Amino acid sequence: MAINTMKQVNQINLISFGITDKALLEILRAEIARIFSCKVNHKEARTELGQFFDGARRQYNADSLLQMVDQNYSKAESKTVGLFQVDLFIPILTYIFGQAYLNGSSAVASGYRLVDERYGIKTNRQNYPERFLKEVIHELGHNFGLIHCRNIGCVMQASTYVEDIDLKNADFCPVCRKQLEQ
Amino acid sequence: MKKNSILIVDDEASVRDSLYNWFLEDGFEVSCAEDASKALKILDHEHFDIILADIKMPGMDGLELLRRIKQIKPDAIIIIITAFATVDTAVQALKDGAFDYVTKPFDPDDLSHLIRNALRQVSLKEENETLRERVSALEQVEDIIGESQAVKKMLTEVEQVAQSNTSVIITGESGTGKELIAKAIHANSLRKFFPLVSVHCGALTESLLESELFGHEKGAFTGAVYTRKGRFEMADNGTIFLDEIATISSKMQVELLRVLESKSFVRVGGNKTITSDFRVICATNRDLKKMVNEGSFREDLYYRLNVVNINVPPLRERKDDIPLLVNYFIAKYCKSMSRPLVNMEAAAMKRLQDYDFPGNVRELENIIERAIVVGNGKEIKLRDLPLSKPVTLSKTESLNDLEKQHIAQVLTKYSWNISRAAQALGIDRVTLYNKIKKYDLKQ
Ligand SMILES: Nc1ncnc2c1ncn2[C@@H]1O[C@H](COP(=O)(O)OP(=O)(O)O)[C@@H](O)[C@H]1O
Numbered sequence: 023m024a025i026n027t028m029k030q031v032n033q034i035n036l037i038s039f040g041i042t043d044k045a046l047l048e049i050l051r052a053e054i055a056r057i058f059s060c061k062v063n064h065k066e067a068r069t070e071l072g073q074f075f076d077g078a079r080r081q082y083n084a085d086s087l088l089q090m091v092d093q094n095y096s097k098a099e100s101k102t103v104g105l106f107q108v109d110l111f112i113p114i115l116t117y118i119f120g121q122a123y124l125n126g127s128s129a130v131a132s133g134y135r136l137v138d139e140r141y142g143i144k145t146n147r148q149n150y151p152e153r154f155l156k157e158v159i160h161e162l163g164h165n166f167g168l169i170h171c172r173n174i175g176c177v178m179q180a181s182t183y184v185e186d187i188d189l190k191n192a193d194f195c196p197v198c199r200k201q202l203e204q
Numbered sequence: 205m206k207k208n209s210i211l212i213v214d215d216e217a218s219v220r221d222s223l224y225n226w227f228l229e230d231g232f233e234v235s236c237a238e239d240a241s242k243a244l245k246i247l248d249h250e251h252f253d254i255i256l257a258d259i260k261m262p263g264m265d266g267l268e269l270l271r272r273i274k275q276i277k278p279d280a281i282i283i284i285i286t287a288f289a290t291v292d293t294a295v296q297a298l299k300d301g302a303f304d305y306v307t308k309p310f311d312p313d314d315l316s317h318l319i320r321n322a323l324r325q326v327s328l329k330e331e332n333e334t335l336r337e338r339v340s341a342l343e344q345v346e347d348i349i350g351e352s353q354a355v356k357k358m359l360t361e362v363e364q365v366a367q368s369n370t371s372v373i374i375t376g377e378s379g380t381g382k383e384l385i386a387k388a389i390h391a392n393s394l395r396k397f398f399p400l401v402s403v404h405c406g407a408l409t410e411s412l413l414e415s416e417l418f419g420h421e422k423g424a425f426t427g428a429v430y431t432r433k434g435r436f437e438m439a440d441n442g443t444i445f446l447d448e449i450a451t452i453s454s455k456m457q458v459e460l461l462r463v464l465e466s467k468s469f470v471r472v473g474g475n476k477t478i479t480s481d482f483r484v485i486c487a488t489n490r491d492l493k494k495m496v497n498e499g500s501f502r503e504d505l506y507y508r509l510n511v512v513n514i515n516v517p518p519l520r521e522r523k524d525d526i527p528l529l530v531n532y533f534i535a536k537y538c539k540s541m542s543r544p545l546v547n548m549e550a551a552a553m554k555r556l557q558d559y560d561f562p563g564n565v566r567e568l569e570n571i572i573e574r575a576i577v578v579g580n581g582k583e584i585k586l587r588d589l590p591l592s593k594p595v596t597l598s599k600t601e602s603l604n605d606l607e608k609q610h611i612a613q614v615l616t617k618y619s620w621n622i623s624r625a626a627q628a629l630g631i632d633r634v635t636l637y638n639k640i641k642k643y644d645l646k647q
Pocket residue numbers: 347348349350376377378379380381382383384385487529532565566569
């Protein structure tokens with residue numbers, strides 16, 4: 023049976039792949055612990071990412087990365103998220119921010135496309151940690167069996183644009199939270 | 205709620221898997237078939253809201269599949285996936301009755317828009333099939349707290365206006381819940397499948413606002429590596445919420461009026477005209493009519509925006525709602541701080557009900573959040589509230605009191621040196637003597 027309520031999961035593992043920003047990792051760790059009321063572990067991975075690079079698309083294959091995280095880093099009774107800073111794609115889409123196994127135990131998320139500068143806006147870098155955080159919470163939500171939610175502000179709203187991410191909160195709406203905590 | 209269903213037909217396993225996962229996350233019931241004949245077999249005994257089929261498959265291709273399905277089910281919603289080289293055949297697909305086509309790999313945003321369009325088609329179809337009973341209950345308004353007549357009246361107005369396409373202007377003091385009302389209108393409109401896009405006009409400079417609203421082309425200025433859609437474009441089929449509309453410059457007022465009239469615009473640094481079908485909701489804490497009379501807000505824009513006006517009354521005019529809001533915010537913040545639920549002592553509640561709340565619901569929310577942080581974790585006490593004084597003093601009394609206290613302090617500071625105290629107070633010596641007499645101050 024899938025382990026998909028917060029009561030059944032005793033740990034969330036954040037595995038970072040080449041993320042040097044210590045402050046960011048600490049924000050993610052602390053906030054995710056708070057949102058999911060759960061122990062959160064951080065580990066730096068040493069896996070070489072070259073094999074996941076698609077030369078033709080100049081992007082990294084998120085399906086293979088997700089599989090790799092699931093095989094090499096996930097543990098029983100826990101959820102594991104691989105954190106990246108590279109441009110992710112899946113074969114059918116031009117890019118994705120992240121993805122997860124629905125009701126599974128692994129997810130991946132990348133900060134690559136969450137930076138304002140990529141879109142030529144020189145506004146604030148301050149929104150970057152928050153966007154990354156929302157992305158990670160969202161993917162974890164899928165691991166816990168949540169699907170996209172239409173409640174405005176809910177972190178499980180689908181986001182295909184960075185601005186969509188800014189429009190939602192770094193938390194679940196009451197309906198999603200209830201499902202998480204059942 | 206019933207799940208929507210989709211059938212994915214593609215010979216490439218990686219494409220099927222990607223799409224399978226994507227639609228699963230989006231809440232669909234998903235089935236896959238690796239070729240057209242398997243798809244037809246499944247369709248024999250199962251219904252799908254949407255069918256997504258690749259055009260190029262060994263054996264029967266996507267176009268042939270499309271024709272066969274259409275013969276049996278003329279109103280099936282079929283989307284064709286093409287590779288770049290086969291756009292011509294995609295046009296053929298549309299002629300043969302495909303709902304739409306996408307060229308792979310596609311933008312997540314395009315896929316999501318396409319699917320929402322298709323879902324809207326599905327729901328229209330269902331509406332035609334069974335004359336759906338009118339949805340009288342408002343959706344997604346559970347976080348608008350309040351039982352007062354004022355709140356009930358507002359919700360009735362929301363219900364009346366939501367389903368139409370008219371512009372709405374929401375007026376009210378800061379912190380009264382204008383944005384919340386905008387969300388409720390959108391959530392109850394036919395546009396709810398599409399985004400509600402907010403723009404906080406007051407927070408942006410004129411040039412930023414322009415690129416924010418209209419977007420920019422790749423290379424429009426240094427650092428613009430990707431093309432970026434503006435808010436109007438993002439709001440296509442949805443709603444755009446322009447908060448603090450009174451703050452925009454007169455140049456932006458002209459631009460805005462033009463966009464509202466034509467529903468089209470050009471991205472910064474671009475020349476292609478882009479059209480977008482959006483609904484406008486605005487909010488302001490200013491008296492726009494007055495600004496029109498004073499000449500600081502365009503009259504034509506005002507009338508275009510102000511088709512329907514919903515006024516959100518200040519919290520002090522609906523004090524009955526205060527206890528409900530207090531309990532709601534206590535529950536909200538105890539939960540988000542992972543603390544056990546706390547009570548509020550009667551004296552503290554009484555003080556809140558006597559208070560005027562110049563910052564309205566937002567101020568109340570901040571007060572409760574702070575009280576939970578500083579409190580003892582069991583009960584919120586009067587002393588946990590940052591309200592210095594009950595506002596029961598009449599104005600003259602309080603001002604006189606203040607003056608008396610202040611003069612006494614300044615006199616003490618300068619050891620009753622009248623010249624220096626008068627200088628510090630910015631009044632002449634005679635006036636100071638008179639005040640000392642009036643307030644009966646003594647050394
Ligand atoms: N009736 C209400 N019930 C619950 N929360 C409310 C209510 N009205 C306002 N709020 C909360 O108060 C804060 C300010 O509301 P907002 O809509 O941003 O006000 P405005 O746009 O008028 O300044 C928000 O956090 C909002 O959720």
